[in-house]
Amino acid sequence: MPKAQVTFEDIGVTVTVPAGTRLIEVSEKVGAGLTYGCREGECGTCMMKIVSGGEHLASPSVLEDKILKENYASAGSRLACQAQVLDGHIVVRPG
Template sequence: MPKAKVTFEDVGVTVIVPAGTRLIEVSEKVGAGITYGCREGECCTCLTRVVSGGEHLAAPSVLEDQVLKDNMAPRNHRLACQAQVLGGEIVVKPA
């Protein structure tokens, strides 16, 4: 199974996770500062800046894309509850 290396800049922690893992799941395990509300991709509470490696995340779903637009999220931001890692190296930071 492919693995990904995810770094949380806010806490300086890097972990290796299986592909398909959502960023919010990893954040919870390492104690990073990504907060969340609904976990359904609707509230935008878990907005997270992708510092690097965005190409190693699954493309946003139609719902996530709409929520990001509705909330005028800056470029390179994703919803941690929706963003799934595919592999490679990813660096994120709470928005």
């Protein structure tokens, strides 16, 4: 199974994960400073900035695109609950 590396810039941690893993799952496991209320119905709170390696993530879904637009997200922002790692090396930070 393909693997990828995810670096959390805010805490200086890099982990190797299987392809298909969502950024929120990785964040929870390493204790990154990601705030989220997705599971309480506050969609959009898990927004992350993709510092580099965005091409190694699956394309945003229609739902993710909609939420990002509604929240006036800056370029390079993704929802951690939606963004799936494909391969390569991705660097992220909260916000």
